[in-house]
Amino acid sequence: xxxxxxxxxxxxxxxxxxxxxxxxxxxxxxxxxxxxxxxxxxxxxxxxxxxxxxxxxxxxxxxxxxxxxxxxxxxxxxxxxxxxxxxxxxxxxxxxxxxxxxxxxxxxxxxxxxxxxxxxxxxxxxxxxxxxxxxxxxxxxxxxxxxxxxxxxxxxxxxxxxxxxxxxxxxxxxxxxxxxxxxxxxxxxxxxxxxxxxxxxxxxxxxxxxxxxxxxxxxxxxxxxxxxxxxxxxxxxxxxxxxxxxxxxxxxxxxxxxxxxxxxxxxxxxxxxxxxxxxxxxxxxxxxxxxxxxxxxxxxxxxxxxxxxxxxxxxxxxxxxxxxxxxxxxxxxxxxxxxxxxxxxxxxxxxxxxxxxxxxxxxxxxxxxxxxxxxxxxxxxxxxxxxxxxxxxxxxxxxxxxxxxxxxxxxxxxxxxxxxxxxxxxxxxxxxxxxxxxxxxxxxxxxxxxxxxxxxxxxxxxxxxxxxxxxxxxxxxxxxxxxxxxxxxxxxxxxxxxx
Amino acid sequence: xxxxxxxxxxxxxxxxxxxxxxxxxxxxxxxxxxxxxxxxxxxxxxxxxxxxxxxxxxxxxxxxxxxxxxxxxxxxxxxxxxxxxxxxxxxxxxxxxxxxxxxx
Numbered sequence: 214x215x216x217x218x219x220x221x222x223x224x225x226x227x228x229x230x231x232x233x234x235x236x237x238x239x240x241x242x243x244x245x246x247x248x249x250x251x252x253x254x255x256x257x258x259x260x261x262x263x264x265x266x267x268x269x270x271x272x273x274x275x276x277x278x279x280x281x282x283x284x285x286x287x288x289x290x291x292x293x294x295x296x297x298x299x300x301x302x303x304x305x306x307x308x309x310x311x312x313x314x315x316x317x318x319x320x321x322x323x324x325x326x327x328x329x330x331x332x333x334x335x336x337x338x339x340x341x342x343x344x345x346x347x348x349x350x351x352x353x354x355x356x357x358x359x360x361x362x363x364x365x366x367x368x369x370x371x372x373x374x375x376x377x378x379x380x381x382x383x384x385x386x387x388x389x390x391x392x393x394x395x396x397x398x399x400x401x402x403x404x405x406x407x408x409x410x411x412x413x414x415x416x417x418x419x420x421x422x423x424x425x426x427x428x429x430x431x432x433x434x435x436x437x438x439x440x441x442x443x444x445x446x447x448x449x450x451x452x453x454x455x456x457x458x459x460x461x462x463x464x465x466x467x468x469x470x471x472x473x474x475x476x477x478x479x480x481x482x483x484x485x486x487x488x489x490x491x492x493x494x495x496x497x498x499x500x501x502x503x504x505x506x507x508x509x510x511x512x513x514x515x516x517x518x519x520x521x522x523x524x525x526x527x528x529x530x531x532x533x534x535x536x537x538x539x540x541x542x543x544x545x546x547x548x549x550x551x552x553x554x555x556x557x558x559x560x561x562x563x564x565x566x567x568x569x570x571x572x573x574x575x576x577x578x579x580x581x582x583x584x585x586x587x588x589x590x591x592x593x594x595x596x597x598x599x600x601x602x603x604x605x606x607x608x609x610x611x612x613x614x615x616x617x618x619x620x621x622x623x624x625x626x627x628x629x630x631x632x633x634x635x636x637x638x639x640x641x642x643x644x645x646x647x648x649x650x651x652x653x654x655x656x657x658x659x660x661x662x663x664x665x666x667x668x669x670x671x672x673x674x675x676x677x678x679x680x681x682x683x684x685x686x687x688x689x690x691x692x693x694x695x696x697x698x699x700x701x702x703x704x705x706x707x708x709x710x711x712x
Numbered sequence: 713x714x715x716x717x718x719x720x721x722x723x724x725x726x727x728x729x730x731x732x733x734x735x736x737x738x739x740x741x742x743x744x745x746x747x748x749x750x751x752x753x754x755x756x757x758x759x760x761x762x763x764x765x766x767x768x769x770x771x772x773x774x775x776x777x778x779x780x781x782x783x784x785x786x787x788x789x790x791x792x793x794x795x796x797x798x799x800x801x802x803x804x805x806x807x808x809x810x811x812x813x814x815x816x
Contacts, residue, residue, distance in 0.1 A: 214720050214733050214788065222790050226774045349720035373719065380735060380788065382812050385775020407816040415814070443816045470815045496815035510813035537810065 214376040216280035216353055217345035219414060220249050226386055227416050234270040235420075242416075245274065248333075252278030254340035255332070261305040261355070263287045265298065265320065266313030268400055268421040269329055273409045275311055280353055280372070283346040287355040288401040291316045292689060301357055304367065304571075349373040354406055355571070356500050359688045367571035370406075374503040377564035378407070379414050381538040382505065388417035394441040395433055397422040397448060402690050404473055407504035408443060417441060427455035431463065438465045443496075446476035447691035450629075453483045461487045470494035472505070474691040475598065475616055477623035478530055485514065497532035497598060499584060501575075502539075503565040507596045509533025524591065530620070531595040532588075539563035541596065542581065543589055556589040556614075558602055587614060604695055606635030608643050613674055615695070621669045622647060622662060627655035630685050633676060634699040636706055646702045647676040650685055680705075713750045714741035723751040723787065723797075727762040730772055730793030731755075736779075736786035744785075747795020764795045768803070772796055778804035 223232070227242030234240050240248060252274055256262060262279035264272070264286065279286040289301050291313065302310060303322045310326040312319075320326045349372040357365040394412045396419055398404040412419050420437045422430060425448055433439065444452065449471050452461075469484075469491050476495070485493060492511030498504045509531055517529040535541045542550050543557040551557045560581045568575045568582035576582050587599040599605075599614035606613040615633035622631035630650040635643030651657065659679040667675045680702065686694040717723075717737035724731050725746035732746065744751060748765025752758060772778060774792040779785065780799050787797055787804060797804045 214735065218722070218733055218790055222775065225791055347720065347722060380777070382815070384809065384811065387811075404816055411814070411816050441814050468814050470813075472815070492813065494813045494815050505815045508813055508815050536812070 214380070215345065215347045215349045215351070215372045216277060216375065216410075217347055219376070219379075219410070220246055220277050220281060222385065223413055223416075230390055230416060230418075232413060232416070232418050233273060238270065240271065240274070245277070245413075248274050248336065249277040249281050250343065251336040251338070251340040252332075253281035253343050253345075254337060256282035256284060256309055257343065258307075259284060259309040260307040261285050261287050261309070263289055263302055263305055263308045263310045263324070264312070264329070264400060265289045265291045265302065265310065265316045266329060266400075267291065267423045268396060268405070269313070269423070270419075270421045271333060272329075272400055272421065273413060273419065274333070275329065276354070276406070276409060281343065281345045283348075283351065285352045285355050285369075288405070289357065290399070290401045295319050295321075301365065305355070349376065356401065356403060356406070358500060359690070359692060368500045368567065369569045369571060370500075370503050370567050371569075374565050374567045375406075375410060377538070378503045378505070379410055381536060381565065383411045383414045385414055386416045388412070388415040390416075391438070392416075392440040393418040393420055393437055394443075395420050395422065395430070395437065395439040397425040397430055397442070397444060398473070398690065402473070403498070403500040403504050404443060404445070404690075407498075412441070427451040431455065431461065434463045434466055439463070440465055441468045441470075442466065443470045443472070445473035445691040446471060446480065447474070447687060449476060449484055450480045453480055453487060456487045459487070460489065461491075463488065463491070466491045468492045468494060468511070470496050472496035472498065474693070475600070475619075478620065479623055479626075481529065485518065495531075495533060497596065499586075501566070501568050501582065502561060502584075503567055505536070506539045506541075506561060506563075506565070507532040507535045509595075513595075527597075528591075528595045531591075531597045533596065534594050535590075535596055536563075539565065541590065551589075553592045554589055556587060556599060556612075559584045559586045559588050559596075559598075601695075604634075606633070606643050606645055608635065608638075608645060608673060609641045611673060613645065618645070618647065618666060618670065618674055618676065621666050622649060625657065625662060625665055627651050627657040628662070629653075629655075632685050632693050632695060632698045634695060634702060636699065636703040645674070645676045646706070647679045648682050648685060648698050648702060649679055650682055678706075714743050715750070716741050717744070717785070722753065722790075724753065724755050724758065725764075725793055725795040726750065726752045726758055728764050728793040728795040729791055730789070730795040730797075731791035732772070732778075732787040732797055733790050734786075735777060735788050736784070738784040742785060743800045744797065745801075746797045747793070748798075749795075768796055768798060769794045770796055773806075777807040777809070779807045780804055 224246030495509035638644040748768035
């Protein structure tokens with residue numbers, strides 16, 4: 214199914230329901246349909262619609278207009294420096310570029326650039342009719358991977374991948390007319406795209422934060438009567454810190470989902486305490502899987518917290534159950550499936566799994582996609598993510614997931630952030646180092662933290678050295694830039710010790 | 713009149729306003745009707761002459777999916793109407809879906 218069909222459904226199914234914007238700019242389903250047709254009429258002859266800018270209340274109109282015109286929508290990270298920004302824009306030949314007013318002057322590729330607000334105002338009232346292609350094998354969205362280790366790759370999501378995800382997870386019109394979702398993830402992230410599609414399909418009004426700030430987020434939830442929101446872990450952590458007191462006081466908020474990176478148990482427990490009436494959802498997915506493939510729902514959270522069984526309790530840190538329409542296999546180094554509970558590399562298969570880049574498809578002959586994430590599935594089908602396979606530390610022949618050690622460090626009351634890496638070692642192959650950011654006003658020694666790890670894990674998993682930092686590098690969506698930490702610690706370790 | 717379906721194929725009832733889109737389809741051709749008549753491939757092809765046949769009405773709901781007994785055909789209703797889809801004269805039934813928590 215093609216996104217243009219979704220537009221038609223929204224147009225007739227929610228004709229009088231406001232789904233986007235507010236006040237004079239509010240758009241009902243019917244108005245979205247007419248604006249999309251009008252927007253698409255300005256795109257004829259172009260090969261892609263690039264968007265570079267902050268979130269915007271009417272941004273879904275741009276995505277849908279591109280779909281209606283039969284060209285891919287390509288959101289680009291406006292925070293990149295000029296050179297990289299332009300090199301990503303230039304990867305789309307013959308593109309029509311929409312930007313926010315701050316970013317528009319920075320585009321120097323020669324492509325036509327329009328400020329999004331001005332483009333919206335100038336749309337023709339009586340556009341020539343365009344017949345959408347309705348071919349669901351066309352590319353709907355191109356997303357650039359964050360490129361934490363190499364040049365960003367262009368991940369391709371076709372209409373059929375996105376619609377498979379939507380049809381499998383969202384009931385059309387499933388939202389009550391009073392529901393509203395707050396979007397604070399950036400548009401160039403898969404979660405931002407999934408937010409747009411899922412909520413529009415459900416009939417849930419979308420409210421955008423132009424850029425995330427925790428007190429603005431809390432104010433927006435209260436002011437707009439927000440019922441659903443999605444955040445990345447760094448946002449959740451900042452919201453928890455900003456709440457203070459004993460309750461977040463957000464009576465309308467029914468569902469708060471988090472994902473995009475690993476959340477610390479301490480932050481999650483605090484969030485659950487501060488949002489007692491909100492259902493928490495952990496979602497795991499990748500750009501290449503057209504968003505979520507596993508979900509830990511509100512009931513799972515409650516069951517895990519209430520349980521004395523450590524195997525049930527630990528599910529609080531899991532990604533939950535894999536979606537019914539996605540198949541999963543955990544494989545060992547020899548590419549053989551492993552037994553329940555055994556860790557390995559996560560492979561996925563299903564109609565929403567794209568696994569495709571502009572350079573070609575990574576799906577194998579049987580349609581499986583290697584995520585390059587390590588993890589395991591417990592006996593009840595709960596998926597646990599251990600991190601990127603590339604980040605695995607191999608010390609003395611033992612595979613060690615940094616996440617396991619980081620979790621112990623993060624449970625310490627003084628620790629705000631932790632990054633565990635392996636650096637080259639002549640004797641062990643790799644040895645374990647940790648960089649830690651302390652919570653404001655807290656203090657702890659490296660030896661105390663090492664004791665804490667040794668007590669819970671064992672000596673071979675205890676960092677040989679723990680350094681303290683004011684900040685650790687992240688992408689803005691909360692992914693730790695491990696390579697940078699690793700390089701820095703390796704360089705420091707290579708220096709002769711001052712005598 | 714047997715027709716070939718593939719995922720994404722749009723189907724317009726010839727005898728009412730029902731519109732469906734193919735989500736899943738078997739290889740080969742199927743004897744598909746909507747409202748008792750073979751579907752057409754656009755709203756413009758409706759000539760307005762026919763009406764929903766007896767036993768083929770009762771309505772389909774917007775956004776709901778309809779499947780056959782063997783789960784080989786799945787159609788999504790993109791415009792609600794009186795006419796119900798059927799394969800070989802047997803009406804498709806509403807697909808029961810398991811509610812998932814909203815993750816985004």
